Amino acid sequence: MKRNELLIIIFIVLFFSISLALIFSVEELREGFKRALWLIASGDPEIIGITTLSIYISGTATVLSLLWCIPIGVTLGLRDFAGRRFITAVFNALIGIPTVALGLVLYLFFSSSGPLGSFDLLLNPIGVSLGQAILITPILISLVANAVEAVDPSLKDLAETLGASEAEASLAILKESTSGVVLAIVAGFNRAIAELGVVQMIGQNLRWRTRVLTTAIAMERTSANFALSIALAIILLIIVLSISLTVNLLQRRLK
Amino acid sequence: MNLSSWGKVLLLAAVLSITSIGSTHLYLTMTSRPKLVVATTTSLFDTGLLDEVEIQFEAKHNIDICFLSVGSGIAIARAQRGDADMILVHSPSTELEFLEGGYGVNRKIIAYNFFEIIGPASDPVEISGLPPIEALKKIASAGRNSQAEWVSRGDNSGTHSKEKTLWAAAGLNWTQIRDETNWFIETGSGMGNTLNTANQLEAYTLTDKGTFLAYTNAISDLLPNLAELIIQGPQLLNVYTTISTNPSPHPQANFEGATTFTEYLLSEEGQQLIGEFGKDKYGQNLFNPAANIIRTGEDTFIAQMIKGYAFFGDSECPPQYRFGHPELYD
Numbered sequence: 001m002k003r004n005e006l007l008i009i010i011f012i013v014l015f016f017s018i019s020l021a022l023i024f025s026v027e028e029l030r031e032g033f034k035r036a037l038w039l040i041a042s043g044d045p046e047i048i049g050i051t052t053l054s055i056y057i058s059g060t061a062t063v064l065s066l067l068w069c070i071p072i073g074v075t076l077g078l079r080d081f082a083g084r085r086f087i088t089a090v091f092n093a094l095i096g097i098p099t100v101a102l103g104l105v106l107y108l109f110f111s112s113s114g115p116l117g118s119f120d121l122l123l124n125p126i127g128v129s130l131g132q133a134i135l136i137t138p139i140l141i142s143l144v145a146n147a148v149e150a151v152d153p154s155l156k157d158l159a160e161t162l163g164a165s166e167a168e169a170s171l172a173i174l175k176e177s178t179s180g181v182v183l184a185i186v187a188g189f190n191r192a193i194a195e196l197g198v199v200q201m202i203g204q205n206l207r208w209r210t211r212v213l214t215t216a217i218a219m220e221r222t223s224a225n226f227a228l229s230i231a232l233a234i235i236l237l238i239i240v241l242s243i244s245l246t247v248n249l250l251q252r253r254l255k
Numbered sequence: 256m257n258l259s260s261w262g263k264v265l266l267l268a269a270v271l272s273i274t275s276i277g278s279t280h281l282y283l284t285m286t287s288r289p290k291l292v293v294a295t296t297t298s299l300f301d302t303g304l305l306d307e308v309e310i311q312f313e314a315k316h317n318i319d320i321c322f323l324s325v326g327s328g329i330a331i332a333r334a335q336r337g338d339a340d341m342i343l344v345h346s347p348s349t350e351l352e353f354l355e356g357g358y359g360v361n362r363k364i365i366a367y368n369f370f371e372i373i374g375p376a377s378d379p380v381e382i383s384g385l386p387p388i389e390a391l392k393k394i395a396s397a398g399r400n401s402q403a404e405w406v407s408r409g410d411n412s413g414t415h416s417k418e419k420t421l422w423a424a425a426g427l428n429w430t431q432i433r434d435e436t437n438w439f440i441e442t443g444s445g446m447g448n449t450l451n452t453a454n455q456l457e458a459y460t461l462t463d464k465g466t467f468l469a470y471t472n473a474i475s476d477l478l479p480n481l482a483e484l485i486i487q488g489p490q491l492l493n494v495y496t497t498i499s500t501n502p503s504p505h506p507q508a509n510f511e512g513a514t515t516f517t518e519y520l521l522s523e524e525g526q527q528l529i530g531e532f533g534k535d536k537y538g539q540n541l542f543n544p545a546a547n548i549i550r551t552g553e554d555t556f557i558a559q560m561i562k563g564y565a566f567f568g569d570s571e572c573p574p575q576y577r578f579g580h581p582e583l584y585d
Contacts, residue, residue, distance in 0.1 A: 028477075060275040066268040074261055112337035112507060122338060123292065123321060124283070126276055174260045206321045219324075 028226050036231030047228075051235055054212040057125050057199070058192035061132035062185060065140055073144025073184075078173070088145060094138035099197030106131045107201045123204055128212075131198040136188035143187060147180020148173065179251045186247045190240050213239075288319040291512040294331075294339035296346075296413050297445045299495065300324035302465035302541055304532045305343075311528060312519050318512050326445065328411030334358060334498075337505035341513035345463075345495045346413035347565045348420075354567075359498035360578035364549050364571045365520045366529050366542040367561060370417055370491040371467060374459035376482040379403060382459075383484045387491055390484070391425040394459050398438030404458035407433065408449050409441035413493075418461045421490060454478040463493060465533070465541040472537050494565040495542070501578065514580050521546045521583075 024030050039047055076088055108114050110121040121127030151173050159169040174181075196214040203210025205219055213236045217229050299305050300322055309320050323333065327344040334342050335358045342359070344350060353359045372382065372390055380397045382390035397403040408415040419429045432439050440458065442449045446466040453460040457480050464486075470477045485491070497520060499513040519525045526544035533541040548558050549571055567573055577584065 056275070060272065060279075063268050063271040063275065067265065067272060070261060070265055070268070112505065117337075123290075123323075126279055129276070174264070204321075204323050209321070 029230065032226040032230035035227035036234055039227065039231045040235065044231075047231060047235070049208060050211055050213060050216050050232065051239075053125070053208075053210075054193055054214075054236075055239070057129050057210075057212060058132055058189055060126075060129040061136065061192045062189045064129060065133035065137050065188060066185070069137055069140035069144055069184075069188075070181075073141045074148050076141065077145040077148025077177075088142070091138045091141045091145075095142060097135070097138065099135060099195045100201070101197070102135055103131065103197040103199075103201030106134070106198065110202060122202060123206055123210060125203070125210055128199050128203040128210055131202050132192040132195065135195060135198055136191050139191060140184050140188045143184030144177075144181055147177040147184065150180065151176040182247060182251070186243055190243065194236065194240060288317045289509060289512055290319050290321060291341070291509050291516060292321045292323065292339045293341050293343055293513075293516070294323045294325055294329070294333045295343040296327045296330065296495070297324050297447075298345070298414070298463040298465050299343055301445075301447060302469050302533065304465070304529065304542065307532060308520070308525070308528060311524070312516065316515060316519070318515065320516065326410055326412035327416070328413075331358075334500045337500065337508060339500060340509040341497055341499045341516065343495065343497055344413055345493055346416045347494065347496075347567075349413075349416060350496060350498060351567055353498065354572075354576040357504065358501055360501045360572075360576055361514070361517065361580060361583055362496055362498045362572035362576065363517055363521060363583060364494055364496050364545050364561065364565060365526075366495040367545050367557075368464050368493050368542050369487050370414065370493050371462055371464055371483050372459065372485040372491075373453070373462055373467060373481050374403075374484050375457040375480055378482070378484060380459070385485065387421060387485055387488045388425045391421055391427070395425065395427055395432065395438075399435065401437060404438050404440060404456050406449055406453040406456065406458045406460040407439065407441045408446070408461075409433070409443045410445070412445075414446060414461060414463055417491075417493070421461070424490065450478055450481070454480045457481075459484075468533065468537045468539075468541060489560050489564075492560055492564050494545070494561055496565065496571070499578075503578075510578075514583075517583065 024033075076084060076091075106127075107122070109116045110119070110127055111117055112122070119127075121130065155169075155172060155176060159172045164172065193212075194214065196218060199205075199210065199212055200215055200218070203212070203215065205211050205215040211219075213232050217232045217236070295305065301324065305322050305324075309322070312318070313320065323330070323339060325333065327342075327346040327349060330339065330342045330344055331346075331349055331353050333339045335353070335356070342353075343365075350359075350362065354362060372387060374380070374382070374394075380390075380393050380403045382393055385393070394403050394405055398405055407418060422429045422432065433441055440452065440456065442452050446462060447470065449460060450462060450467065450470055452458070454477070467478070467483070471481075497513075497517050499510055499517065500508040502508055502510040520529070526546050529542050530540055530544040533539065545561065547553075548555070548561060552558075562569075565571065572584070
């Protein structure tokens with residue numbers, strides 16, 4: 001055991017030092033890194049604005065999608081009915097939907113000439129949230145359904161035999177599946193904040209309105225401004241990694 | 256009342272979504288000024304000119320400008336669907352189709368500059384200083400002998416349609432040569448990406464002056480392998496225009512806002528902004544103002560060139576494509 005752990009640690013250290021060495025062998029990246037750290041440390045208002053908007057839009061998307069994902073996910077996980085397997089398979093398959101494809105379809109719906117044109121959702125942060133909520137629906141439903149399904153089916157019966165009401169039995173299941181549901185929420189949020197296709201096509205990268213981390217990274221690359229790009233990429237990585245890590249730690253605690 | 260625990264989670268999600276969406280909506284409607292969506296060619300946006308223009312314009316007018324930097328082809332498609340209130344483009348042939356289709360009105364010429372043919376600094380095909388059409392012929396024949404490569408935008412942008420016209424003038428059919436993949440490389444993306452590709456491959460390409468300067472004057476020269484080889488010639492003329500979305504198929508378009516912005520770009524202040532832009536950063540201007548040349552009807556060489564290239568008949572916008580605001584054409 002000890003030797004294995006040592007090997008793993010050596011491997012991780014090697015992996016990171018080699019990646020860092022590679023990254024710093026590229027001049028633009030080195031320069032960009034320096035300026036990026038400075039920009040972050042100095043609390044550049046543009047960077048703070050873009051980051052806040054990113055979290056806000058994707059956070060709204062995640063909360064919004066819970067409205068339909070929890071009922072559907074719990075139903076799929078708890079009840080047995082004809083076509084349940086088929087529906088679950090469809091949602092599983094949709095997890096990998098290309099964001100640009102969804103973005104294009106939504107653009108055509110939201111466009112002034114499209115069926116939802118009168119709601120003015122194009123170039124609107126609400127429209128982007130809605131689009132991302134739809135994007136992460138399959139992943140949330142699948143993970144929630146899995147989490148609920150994984151709870152020992154006899155638990156509900158047992159709870160009810162012991163005199164628990166329907167609601168109390170449901171609460172017991174929720175408690176048991178909490179970590180799975182939290183995982184679903186984190187996975188959904190991470191996918192939303194890291195995606196580019198939907199926000200690019202619906203939001204169009206408007207400054208202070210729909211310019212989020214991913215679109216800003218893409219834009220700064222085409223306008224030859226690497227430092228800001230790298231700074232934003234670092235922030236995006238920090239957000240995604242730290243949320244995943246915190247949740248991981250919390251789950252260990254809970255267990 | 257005994258809400259199930261799932262119900263509580265759902266209620267919380269509902270409350271959060273409603274507050275979040277509601278406050279965003281409230282914020283947008285309370286603070287936002289009337290919005291003007293301008294779909295624009297990437298070359299005007301990527302150089303930073305439009306950021307400058309936005310700051311100056313919004314200081315004077317209660318209008319919130321939103322630029323969509325998408326390339327002329329897509330800009331026109333966006334306006335056709337009613338998703339943009341006006342366009343800023345540089346592709347006369349596509350602009351004419353747009354006007355003829357009844358989608359746009361009140362076309363105005365605002366600026367001009369020249370496209371450039373750039374390529375490897377060593378210039379293996381020896382095109383430096385040649386007339387552009389001759390140069391393209393040489394590049395094509397060298398390419399067919401695998402001695403040179405050409406990188407094309409291939410994205411239906413203004414620069415791309417210029418490229419197609421130039422190939423046609425050189426007696427080559429673009430749809431045919433794009434299949435000659437041993438020397439003709441299509442990126443299907445914006446000017447910046449295409450320049451990077453040309454730099455990597457040490458290939459020739461057509462670029463607008465502004466984007467090329469922005470790339471070579473960055474913190475470090477991003478295109479060390481490339482040099483300007485042909486920088487002028489009547490065939491390389493590049494004319495920027497504005498067209499407002501026609502309010503009759505698209506009544507929701509902000510037509511008055513579009514007119515205000517057009518008038519600003521044509522005003523002395525707007526024209527000076529365009530003509531001075533880049534002098535401090537690049538040591539030279541990227542765009543030349545064109546409003547006076549058109550207004551005074553002067554008969555200089557450059558005026559004739561612009562008329563020959565970007566006029567439809569004898570006007571920048573024939574009367575049947577005008578809508579209200581006759582003062583634009585006084």
